[in-house]
Amino acid sequence: MKKLIVSMLVVTLVGLGAFSVVAQDKGPEVIKLPAKMGEVTFPHSMHQDKIGVDCAVCHHQGAGTKCTSCHGQNTVVDGKTAPKFMKAAHKNCRGCHEELAKAGKPAGPTKKNCKGCHSGPKKKK
Numbered sequence: 001m002k003k004l005i006v007s008m009l010v011v012t013l014v015g016l017g018a019f020s021v022v023a024q025d026k027g028p029e030v031i032k033l034p035a036k037m038g039e040v041t042f043p044h045s046m047h048q049d050k051i052g053v054d055c056a057v058c059h060h061q062g063a064g065t066k067c068t069s070c071h072g073q074n075t076v077v078d079g080k081t082a083p084k085f086m087k088a089a090h091k092n093c094r095g096c097h098e099e100l101a102k103a104g105k106p107a108g109p110t111k112k113n114c115k116g117c118h119s120g121p122k123k124k125k
């Protein structure tokens with residue numbers, strides 16, 4: 001009996017170990033970002049997997065934190081204030097798409113195609 005309990009414990013611990021390796025929270029597959037310009041439907045997991053963008057390119061303060069927990073809240077990190085989310089989002093999202101488009105590579109919507117991102121209903125003021 002004691003041997004059985006010990007071996008069950010070993011199985012449980014090995015199981016937990018394996019779990020912690022694969023259990024990174026990758027967040028929602030698709031994220032809706034409401035905007036007066038029109039809601040942005042952001043294909044999150046497509047950017048992670050198919051496009052292969054590193055988490056840290058966007059989550060520059062660590063994965064799993066909402067951008068809007070700092071952007072739009074005047075949060076200060078290392079003496080620098082987080083700009084409004086619109087500014088950060090346009091720089092991050094549109095910025096990457098524009099660089100790729102300039103290089104003639106497949107890219108997402110750019111400045112020329114606001115509706116490519118702002119495709120949803122307008123948020124009421």
Ligand code: HEC
Nearest residue numbers: 033034035036037040085086089093094109110111114117
């Ligand atoms: C690559 C995607 C993308 C493109 C292209 C884009 N935007 Fe945005 N925009 C965003 C995201 C993401 C936000 C942040 C949404 C939020 O705050 O929830 C945003 C926010 C905004 C906001 C402020 C939030 C609001 O309530 O409206 C305005 C205004 C805006 N965009 C205008 C534009 C205009 C004008 C263009 C075209 C010249 C454009 N955007 C193109 C992604 C994009």
Ligand code: HEC
Nearest residue numbers: 025026027031047048053054055058063064065066067068
């Ligand atoms: C192209 C940019 C981009 C990439 C790459 C990216 N994310 Fe995100 N992620 C976002 C945005 C934007 C949000 C929505 C944040 C918000 O609502 O303020 C988000 C939200 C999340 C959330 C939910 C946060 C919450 O509290 O609601 C998690 C978890 C997350 N991402 C994890 C990851 C992980 C892990 C990776 C890498 C495997 C990753 N993300 C790659 C942009 C990105």
Ligand code: HEC
Nearest residue numbers: 058059061065066067070076077080081082083088091092
């Ligand atoms: C813990 C707070 C925090 C979180 C969470 C955060 N940011 Fe930031 N971010 C900042 C601060 C502070 C700055 C200003 C830093 C600087 O100027 O060097 C900044 C700057 C930026 C910039 C550069 C803006 C510019 O005009 O140069 C971009 C782009 C950006 N963030 C995107 C994002 C995105 C996208 C997310 C979510 C996936 C996110 N940030 C989450 C605090 C945060």
Ligand code: HEC
Nearest residue numbers: 040041042043051053092093096097106107108109116117
């Ligand atoms: C580091 C580069 C990079 C960043 C950062 C990035 N994207 Fe993209 N995005 C791409 C590429 C590349 C594609 C095009 C993939 C294709 O067509 O094969 C794309 C495609 C898209 C599309 C079109 C999806 C479709 O089904 O056609 C949308 C919408 C989009 N991105 C929104 C965003 C938003 C919103 C953000 C910021 C939260 C963002 N992207 C950040 C590289 C990026």
